[in-house]
Amino acid sequence: MPNNSQSQTQLQRLANLPDAQGHFGPYGGRFVSETLSYALEHLTKMYQELSQDPEFQAEFDRDLAHYVGRPSPLYPAQRWSEALGGAQIWLKREDLNHTGAHKINNTIGQALLAKHSGKKRVIAETGAGQHGVATATVAARFGLQCQVYMGADDVERQKLNVYRMRLLGAEVIPVTSGSRTLKDAMNEAMRDWVTNVEETFYIIGTVAGPHPYPQLVRDFNAIVGREARRQSLEQIGRLPDALIACVGGGSNAIGLFHPFLEDEQVAMYGVEAGGDGLETGRHAAPLNAGRPGVLHGNRTYLMEDDAGQIIETHSISAGLDYPGVGPEHAYLKDIGRVNYVVATDQEVLEAFHDLCHVEGIIPALESSHALAYAKQLAPKMRTDEHIIVNLSGRGDKDIHTVARLDGLKI
Amino acid sequence: MSRIQTCFQQLAGKKALIPYITAGDPHPQHTLAYMHALVAGGADIIELGVPFSDPMADGPVIQKACERALAAGTRLRDVLAIVHEFRQHNQTTPIVLMGYLNPIEAMGYADFTQAAAQAGVDGVLTVDLPPEEAQAVQPLFTAAGLDMIYLIAPTTSDERICKIAASGQGYLYYVSLKGVTGSAALDVEAVAAKMQTLRQLTSLPIAVGFGIRDATSAAQVAQVADGVIVGSALVNQIADLQSTPEAISDALQTTLAAMRQAMDAR
Numbered sequence: 001m002p003n004n005s006q007s008q009t010q011l012q013r014l015a016n017l018p019d020a021q022g023h024f025g026p027y028g029g030r031f032v033s034e035t036l037s038y039a040l041e042h043l044t045k046m047y048q049e050l051s052q053d054p055e056f057q058a059e060f061d062r063d064l065a066h067y068v069g070r071p072s073p074l075y076p077a078q079r080w081s082e083a084l085g086g087a088q089i090w091l092k093r094e095d096l097n098h099t100g101a102h103k104i105n106n107t108i109g110q111a112l113l114a115k116h117s118g119k120k121r122v123i124a125e126t127g128a129g130q131h132g133v134a135t136a137t138v139a140a141r142f143g144l145q146c147q148v149y150m151g152a153d154d155v156e157r158q159k160l161n162v163y164r165m166r167l168l169g170a171e172v173i174p175v176t177s178g179s180r181t182l183k184d185a186m187n188e189a190m191r192d193w194v195t196n197v198e199e200t201f202y203i204i205g206t207v208a209g210p211h212p213y214p215q216l217v218r219d220f221n222a223i224v225g226r227e228a229r230r231q232s233l234e235q236i237g238r239l240p241d242a243l244i245a246c247v248g249g250g251s252n253a254i255g256l257f258h259p260f261l262e263d264e265q266v267a268m269y270g271v272e273a274g275g276d277g278l279e280t281g282r283h284a285a286p287l288n289a290g291r292p293g294v295l296h297g298n299r300t301y302l303m304e305d306d307a308g309q310i311i312e313t314h315s316i317s318a319g320l321d322y323p324g325v326g327p328e329h330a331y332l333k334d335i336g337r338v339n340y341v342v343a344t345d346q347e348v349l350e351a352f353h354d355l356c357h358v359e360g361i362i363p364a365l366e367s368s369h370a371l372a373y374a375k376q377l378a379p380k381m382r383t384d385e386h387i388i389v390n391l392s393g394r395g396d397k398d399i400h401t402v403a404r405l406d407g408l409k410i
Numbered sequence: 411m412s413r414i415q416t417c418f419q420q421l422a423g424k425k426a427l428i429p430y431i432t433a434g435d436p437h438p439q440h441t442l443a444y445m446h447a448l449v450a451g452g453a454d455i456i457e458l459g460v461p462f463s464d465p466m467a468d469g470p471v472i473q474k475a476c477e478r479a480l481a482a483g484t485r486l487r488d489v490l491a492i493v494h495e496f497r498q499h500n501q502t503t504p505i506v507l508m509g510y511l512n513p514i515e516a517m518g519y520a521d522f523t524q525a526a527a528q529a530g531v532d533g534v535l536t537v538d539l540p541p542e543e544a545q546a547v548q549p550l551f552t553a554a555g556l557d558m559i560y561l562i563a564p565t566t567s568d569e570r571i572c573k574i575a576a577s578g579q580g581y582l583y584y585v586s587l588k589g590v591t592g593s594a595a596l597d598v599e600a601v602a603a604k605m606q607t608l609r610q611l612t613s614l615p616i617a618v619g620f621g622i623r624d625a626t627s628a629a630q631v632a633q634v635a636d637g638v639i640v641g642s643a644l645v646n647q648i649a650d651l652q653s654t655p656e657a658i659s660d661a662l663q664t665t666l667a668a669m670r671q672a673m674d675a676r
Contacts (some may be wrong), residue, residue, distance in 0.1 A: 034566055
């Protein structure tokens with residue numbers, strides 16, 4: 001074990017990643033076809049300048065305050081904590097943001113970048129539709145043309161969000177290639193971008209993709225962790241003992257974790273989609289059951305077969321149904337700073353119902369993965385210990401899925 | 411001297427015709443015959459596609475070819491076995507594997523470069539491996555005698571062209587348009603203008619691909635480039651004839667021979 005000062009230096013270095021080429025240790029990078037290189041170099045340079053620009057920051061903060069409705073509350077889930085009989089659970093209420101999830105933090109930031117770039121058209125990929133809705137929202141807000149790629153199967157599963165995007169003036173393009181889900185939507189968005197790169201800004205929805213996306217999506221979402229850290233000091237009187245967030249691509253998790261990386265005493269848990277259970281192979285848990293490879297512009301843990309072909313994933317929540325994960329998570333796993341665990345579909349449903357009944361909050365199925373792990377962890381901790389769970393989104397979009405699983409038709 | 415260098419040197423004023431097909435499409439048992447048919451039709455170099463589940467830089471034609479090849483069980487090791495077979499009868503036509511990085515990464519760079527060299531592969535073009543990310547592994551390719559072939563795009567800056575040319579071996583692949591494979595027709599004048607720039611920045615041979623679909627466009631590009639790459643037009647023929655795979659060899663040979671003739675005619 002390194003001594004304290006050594007590990008502190010190591011943790012500080014951690015907060016400064018990625019390096020100039022977008023690497024988090026062996027992960028990340030920029031694995032794209034040549035046509036996109038210039039666009040990514042340009043975006044990197046523009047982001048470097050704007051992220052240091054107080055005016056840009058002020059513009060971002062203003063929109064977060066008055067359009068998104070930040071700060072989001074840190075809510076003590078007292079009844080649920082008592083019922084579980086262990087640590088005190090606090091919910092970071094990203095579900096109360098405009099559009100109902102953390103996704104809007106990032107799309108506001110990227111729409112501002114699009115505005116500064118002078119590009120009039122934005123594209124996005126979406127799985128459950130949350131990022132698509134958040135992109136369509138900011139496109140309307142900033143007067144940008146918007147097209148959203150969505151797997152044809154997801155278009156079927158998430159009709160409500162498809163209609164929301166259309167109401168907001170976006171065009172939803174169903175993707176029928178491959179497995180007809182999120183990864184294929186991302187492939188198709190990349191193909192669009194490579195064709196229309198000069199007039200189009202690609203708003204990637206998670207901390208994956210080629211450099212600088214993992215960095216800038218993290219930075220835009222880090223408002224979650226910064227607020228939670230401040231609120232924790234105010235409301236608890238100290239830092240929390242543990243953080244829990246669900247991980248698909250991992251944008252809400254890195255947003256919560258990043259401002260706490262140097263706080264050694266804060267344990268962190270990223271919860272992947274365990275689907276039917278790791279042993280069945282039907283899941284979306286690359287950090288727990290995958291291995292490193294290269295997809296969608298970055299090196300990271302992937303769900304793949306022995307020959308390097310990407311395999312289909314399964315999760316109750318469309319938003320976590322992705323075979324890769326952000327490269328920073330891959331690195332945080334390898335160095336042991338964050339513990340990556342899984343919650344099965346069954347455990348997720350139970351936690352979903354618990355929160356509805358005990359706290360009067362309908363959580364997104366994605367966020368219910370974090371709740372499911374909190375349910376396991378809290379009873380093992382003392383009642384004077386504190387856990388912050390990122391309640392990354394609200395569950396209105398999921399009620400049809402849950403009703404169907406409960407054998408109801410609504 | 412590598413087989414690719416020799417190939418370009420022996421062209422004697424003619425231009426290289428470089429067909430692309432996806433290995434294993436529609437079934438790996440036919441690919442060898444198609445390769446020989448391409449040579450008979452006038453191919454100087456063959457780009458052999460390694461199927462991948464997520465071909466991000468490809469249009470629908472090659473996406474579907476990948477799907478067919480994967481459904482027929484074609485994996486990277488099978489592609490290497492096909493090249494090995496090909497080399498039993500042909501020691502002169504260079505073979506360039508074209509595809510995405512992940513299958514190579516999954517096999518392991520040391521294993522792959524050794525196996526590819528032993529099978530008789532001459533070059534590797536990995537669409538999603540730009541020179542910056544290739545630095546760590548390029549020595550393994552070089553040691554195995556495999557040329558690293560890189561792409562240049564219409565959006566590539568002069569500064570970057572120099573950097574890519576310095577890392578590139580064999581030839582440079584100029585992507586004639588912004589878009590995916592099989593996109594709209596190319597703009598010959600724009601390509602000609604770009605060629606002039608490229609010539610000033612590199613002495614590597616330059617082959618042009620994307621948007622070349624018939625003998626006419628092949629001949630036009632041959633006037634300005636060192637090599638003409640044709641992919642989706644051939645893969646389309648394979649798709650059309652997939653229910654009679656034994657008829658595909660003749661069709662590929664006829665199409666390619668027409669391009670060869672048009673290119674050599676002037």
